[in-house]
Amino acid sequence: MSFDDFKLIYVLACLGLGLIILSPTLAMVIKLPGGEQFSEFWVLGPGHMAEDYPFNIAEDQAYKVYLGIANHMGGLQYYRVYVKFRNQTEPLPDSVNGTPSALDPVFEYRLFLRDGEVWEKEVSFSFDGISFEGNSCRVSSLVLDGYVLNVDKLVLWDEENSGFYCQLFFELWIYDGTVSGFQFHNRFVGFWLNMTIPS
């Protein structure tokens, strides 16, 4: 090893040691960029799995699903979940344009989650006042978490799939401090329901 090589190794070792000594201070000053920011939003069946969702619906019978949100936005977030109910002809949210469904919400949840936190809620629901007349079915009320919500929805017979189909879906909204209001977070989950004629 030449003298210059020896000198270089010594200087580098001293610099490395200097950096190690400075690292606690640097860690307090330098903020490293976080990873990708996103929110998870899911709905699970009564067995806490992505299966066995309520489908064939009878009047006055209780059903349950699990609704969940996980925050990976890098800080405390304020979420609002809108519960909406639609028939086959009514609009869903538009994922491409990031716009929510034009339907009015029938119910809402609000929650605050810190980065990395998860929220999960058992959503119990039933339907009241399901009446059938020819090729149409009218659903009067949705009972959700003890609230009797007047939905008054007309559902037409779907010949292709043989059923009276409607959908219960959940939209995720997030509070945006820059506009001082909630914005649709472009996430929604839901499941189809088939209104059945009592035998």
Add this chain to the structure above:
Amino acid sequence: MFDSDGWRMIKKFIACFFMVSVLVFSLVHTCFAIGQVDAEEMLNKAENDLASAYASVKEADFVGANVLELLNKLEFAGDLLAEANNAYRIGDYEKAFSLALNCSDTVDNVVQEALTLKSETEEAQGQKLLFTAGVSSACLSVLFVLSLFGWRFLKKAYLKRVLEMKPEVGSEPK
């Protein structure tokens, strides 16, 4: 004590008093009933109060303050506001008003508490940074001085080793 006219007057007075009381009690409820407009105004106020509280707690959380207690208040207030909105949707304005009022009361001091927590945390962090930077500077100075002495020692040792390796020049054979 009273003659018949006196008794009649007293009876009339009691009857009038009773009727007026009934009328007042029946109208008080109507006069002070919570209408849709009142509920809507209170909901808007609660919405703004909760949003302000959230913004300040978020700032405090960002600087690393312990906001667990404030977060519990926010969560409780959020539940109240959601319930208030749900009650409003089904036309129960009185319940909506009362829940929204409760929500506003819950977050009443949250903004102030969050600001205090934030400034306390920033101050503590500033002091910690100052202390860490001071210790680092002292250590760096020691490292600098030691490295100079170390370099002198190592250089001497290196040269000594090199000199020892220098081949000796022998005398020419005769």
